[in-house]
Amino acid sequence: MNYVAHIHLAHVSKTSLLGNFMGDFVKGQAYRSLPDELSRGVQLHRKIDTFTDQHSSVLRLKRNFPDNIRRMSGVVLDIYFDHLLCRYWEKYSENSLEQVLDRFYQELEHSTTQLSGRYSQVKQGLLEHRWLVTYQNLENCLEIFFNIEKRLSRQVSFAEQSYQYLLANQADIEEHFLSFYPELVGYTHSITHSNV
Template sequence: MNYIAHIHIGAHTKTNLLGNFLGDFVKGSQLTHLPFELEQGIRLHRSVDVFTDSHPLIIEAKQLFPRDIRRMAGVVLDIYFDYLLMSTWAQYSNTDFNSIFNEFYLQLEQFSLPKDPYFSKLSEHLITHQWLNKYMKLETCLRAFLSIENRLNNKVIFADKAQLFLHQNSEFLESRFHQFYPECLEHGMKYIQSYK
């Protein structure tokens, strides 16, 4: 799952929003130097990623991608699922997404990872422009694909083909998302209930 889904799962499980976001940025398994709520959120994020990557519906969806961009299927699905979540937010939350995002931005302002220049740049950009709600629009996905493509220094050209694939398979993928995401939320709740 991508940024918005992890933040939403944090809200759904009543765990720290920033911690759930940080799972891709804080490295290593030794997290006890962090405040408990951040450690908990990071571990939940990682558990959700493992659950997602091994889920039969996600594996099935990845196999549908054209062979030449299949290596990026997980990235494309993560971003597209954020769009689908935003498009159907009321099905999965009783709280307005702007309220959740505002709380997340406040938490982000009070945190830094000085040794991670990418995180620092992303964090500054997120706080300044507060663009998470732009995932209500499908074209935001393409901009995200192009941004990733540029960061990869043209090692993988996938953005345009991914956009075409999503257009051609939107009904199938939307159906899979709505089957998968409630299970993902349930997994998150069970993980937190058993977390020690």
């Protein structure tokens, strides 16, 4: 899952929004050196990603991608799922998208935790531009795909074709998301108060 979904799942499970967000930036056992709340958030993030990657609906959606862009299907779906979550936000949260994101930005702004890699760059961009809300617009997914293309060490052209694939298969992907996401919310609740 991508940023908005991890923040939402942290919100509904009453765990650290920042910790769940940090999951993409904390490698290996480095979470052990974080404060407990952030450490639990990173561990929850990883379990959410594992559940998602192994879910039959997600596996089927990935298999349906054209061969030449299938290796990027997980990234594309993560971003598109954020778009769908923003679109159907009211089904999954009593608080508005803006309220939850504002709380996340406050946690991010007041955090003094330093991480290596891209974290500080992403943090600065989020605080300056508050761009998570842009996932509401499908057209912005294409821009995100192009930005990822630029960052890849190997030149992989997937952005335009992936975007066109999403447009052509919106109904099918949306149906799978609307079936899958409540299961993910339920899974998150089920493990939140155990030893994450």
